[in-house]
Amino acid sequence: MNDPGTTGAGGTAEGKDYRSGFVCFVGRPNAGKSTLTNALVGQKIAIASDKPQTTRHVVRGIISRPDGQLILIDTPGLHKPRTLLGERLNDLVRDTWSEVDVIAVCLPANQRIGPGDSYLVEQLAHLRRRPTLVAIATKTDLVSGERLREHLLKIQSLEAELGITWAHIFPVSALTGDAVEALGDVLLGMLPQGPMYYPDDEFTDEPEEQLVAELIREAVLEGVRDELPHSIAVIVEEMSMRADRPEDRPLLDIYASMVVERDSQKGIVIGHKGERLRDVGTAARHQISHLLGVPVHLDLKVKVMKDWQRDPKYLNRLGF
Numbered sequence: 464m465n466d467p468g469t470t471g472a473g474g475t476a477e478g479k480d481y482r483s484g485f486v487c488f489v490g491r492p493n494a495g496k497s498t499l500t501n502a503l504v505g506q507k508i509a510i511a512s513d514k515p516q517t518t519r520h521v522v523r524g525i526i527s528r529p530d531g532q533l534i535l536i537d538t539p540g541l542h543k544p545r546t547l548l549g550e551r552l553n554d555l556v557r558d559t560w561s562e563v564d565v566i567a568v569c570l571p572a573n574q575r576i577g578p579g580d581s582y583l584v585e586q587l588a589h590l591r592r593r594p595t596l597v598a599i600a601t602k603t604d605l606v607s608g609e610r611l612r613e614h615l616l617k618i619q620s621l622e623a624e625l626g627i628t629w630a631h632i633f634p635v636s637a638l639t640g641d642a643v644e645a646l647g648d649v650l651l652g653m654l655p656q657g658p659m660y661y662p663d664d665e666f667t668d669e670p671e672e673q674l675v676a677e678l679i680r681e682a683v684l685e686g687v688r689d690e691l692p693h694s695i696a697v698i699v700e701e702m703s704m705r706a707d708r709p710e711d712r713p714l715l716d717i718y719a720s721m722v723v724e725r726d727s728q729k730g731i732v733i734g735h736k737g738e739r740l741r742d743v744g745t746a747a748r749h750q751i752s753h754l755l756g757v758p759v760h761l762d763l764k765v766k767v768m769k770d771w772q773r774d775p776k777y778l779n780r781l782g783f
């Protein structure tokens with residue numbers, strides 16, 4: 464991702480000292496990743512619903528400065544996979560981690576570093592291509608100087624324990640703003656020289672649509688697995704950012720169809736007075752919105768394609 468020759472999205476670097484690249488904040492739930500993202504990004508960005516054309520990754524925020532651009536990438540957490548989708552999501556997370564320039568591990572100062580944190584760092588140690596690693600001690604406002612010192616030493620000891628090297632160990636409070644600006648400087652300083660990437664993409668790439676289709680399918684199957692195990696497919700007909708939205712309130716419109724094989728199945732999927740369809744829509748919308756990091760409007764219809772599983776024309780259309 465850090466080769467400006469192949470990844471530029473058409474933007475221009477402002478002089479030869481211009482740095483740009485991709486940073487991913489990781490850490491256990493509640494570690495303070497979102498709050499820190501918002502603090503770093505402050506007023507200076509368009510909270511990104513958009514992504515640079517060069518990547519399939521979810522952009523969480525963009526910090527643009529005269530001397531560079533830092534693009535914060537979002538990934539879901541790693542979870543014990545129970546389904547193929549779960550495995551693919553984990554693969555996607557690891558792929559993303561291998562491609563960014565810097566991974567910043569958020570370790571809240573008010574909590575002991577535990578097995579979950581070690582597991583995460585171990586996963587980073589085993590990536591096929593390991594980016595620069597930074598440790599961020601978050602929420603420093605919640606602890607005493609003594610406790611913070613202990614926390615920082617513990618973070619440092621992970622190096623020997625897990626076979627990694629921190630390029631920096633950085634204490635910060637997103638709440639008070641303490642050291643946030645300095646963290647931005649440090650992160651930007653670690654990026655390679657590169658182009659100004661610009662977020663002007665419209666979520667058109669195929670893999671993302673497939674992922675969305677699968678999230679919808681999972682939501683549908685949740686309620687009807689026994690009744691209709693294999694009869695449901697999902698087509699994402701259209702996916703685009705809604706025009707004319709304020710920059711800080713983006714909305715992604717998704718038009719999708721659930722495909723069933725028979726008229727009788729249509730009723731099952733829709734449910735009494737459309738209740739099931741509404742529930743599925745709500746569940747899927749939350750999942751998609753979480754994955755893509757942008758609020759979603761989901762328009763879900765049900766279509767009957769007679770015996771689609773045996774019809775090559777339908778199968779092609781459904782991407783099998």
Ligand SMILES: Nc1nc2c(ncn2[C@@H]2O[C@H](COP(=O)(O)OP(=O)(O)OP(=O)(O)O)[C@@H](O)[C@H]2O)c(=O)[nH]1
Binds near residue numbers: 493494601605636
């Ligand atoms: N005191 C204090 N609280 C903080 C700070 N940063 C975050 N918090 C609080 O910690 C909680 C979790 O913060 P988030 O930013 O949502 O954490 P997250 O890592 O994004 O959480 P997930 O989305 O669950 O992964 C929230 O209640 C924040 O207000 C900080 O610097 N100081």
